[in-house]
Amino acid sequence: MYLKLVFVILILLSSLTQARTNYSEKGIITYKKLCKQCHGNPYKGGAMLKKKEWKKMFKDEDKKFIKVHMNNKKAMHTLNKSYYKNRRRYLVKFLVSSASDSGVVPSCDGNFCGD
Ligand code: HEC
Structure with a gap:
């Protein structure tokens, strides 16, 4: 009984942390x-x-x-890369979710601090 409870808590915790690390992470990497x-x-x-x-x-x-x-030639070069085209959807998702009216404090959000 006790073991089962620990197990459930562990699963809950791991799904929580996973949700946090998956949060826009691909978009952030793409942005960087x-x-x-x-x-x-x-x-x-x-x-x-x-x-x-x-x-x-x-x-x-x-x-x-x-x-x-x-x-801007350099910027256009970046936007023509296949890396941009492949990861664009993650980038857009991240940008929209961290827009100035999104409530996310620029530079820090608890699991990420801008470097
Ligand atoms: C090589 C440099 C360069 C790269 C790379 C680049 N940009 Fe830009 N970006 C500019 C310049 C120059 C402008 C036009 C001047 C300005 O508004 O700052 C601009 C303008 C913008 C604007 C309009 C800003 C406004 O106030 O209207 C946005 C939004 C933007 N960029 C987002 C991005 C995003 C997202 C990426 C990554 C996919 C990116 N840029 C990549 C140089 C760059």
């Missing part, structure tokens, strides 16, 4: 690889725009997102 060099740490980057504005950026196959980077 592609955007950090120009826009600073991930949470600062996310806070550049509001949720709605991020969604607009990536509408119609990134139309607006490409437009804002049009004049």
Whole structure:
């Protein structure tokens, strides 16, 4: 009986921590690889725009997102990488979830502090 309880608690704990580490992690890694060099740490980057504005950026196959980077060769090179195309959905998810109106405090959120 006691053992069973410990077991249940362990499972609960591990699913909790897993949910936390999975939280936007792929998006953060993608951001660090592609955007950090120009826009600073991930949470600062996310806070550049509001949720709605991020969604607009990536509408119609990134139309607006490409437009804002049009004049920057290096940025355009980054956006044409297959790495960007493959991981774009994680990145978008992260950016929307850490938008300036998302309630996430820029730079720290308990399991991650911007470096
Ligand atoms: C090589 C540099 C570079 C890279 C890489 C880059 N950007 Fe940019 N970004 C710029 C420049 C330059 C601008 C236009 C000037 C500005 O608004 O700061 C810009 C503009 C933006 C804007 C518009 C800001 C506004 O206020 O309207 C957003 C949002 C943005 N970038 C997000 C990203 C994201 C997300 C990534 C990663 C996929 C990324 N950028 C990659 C250089 C870069």
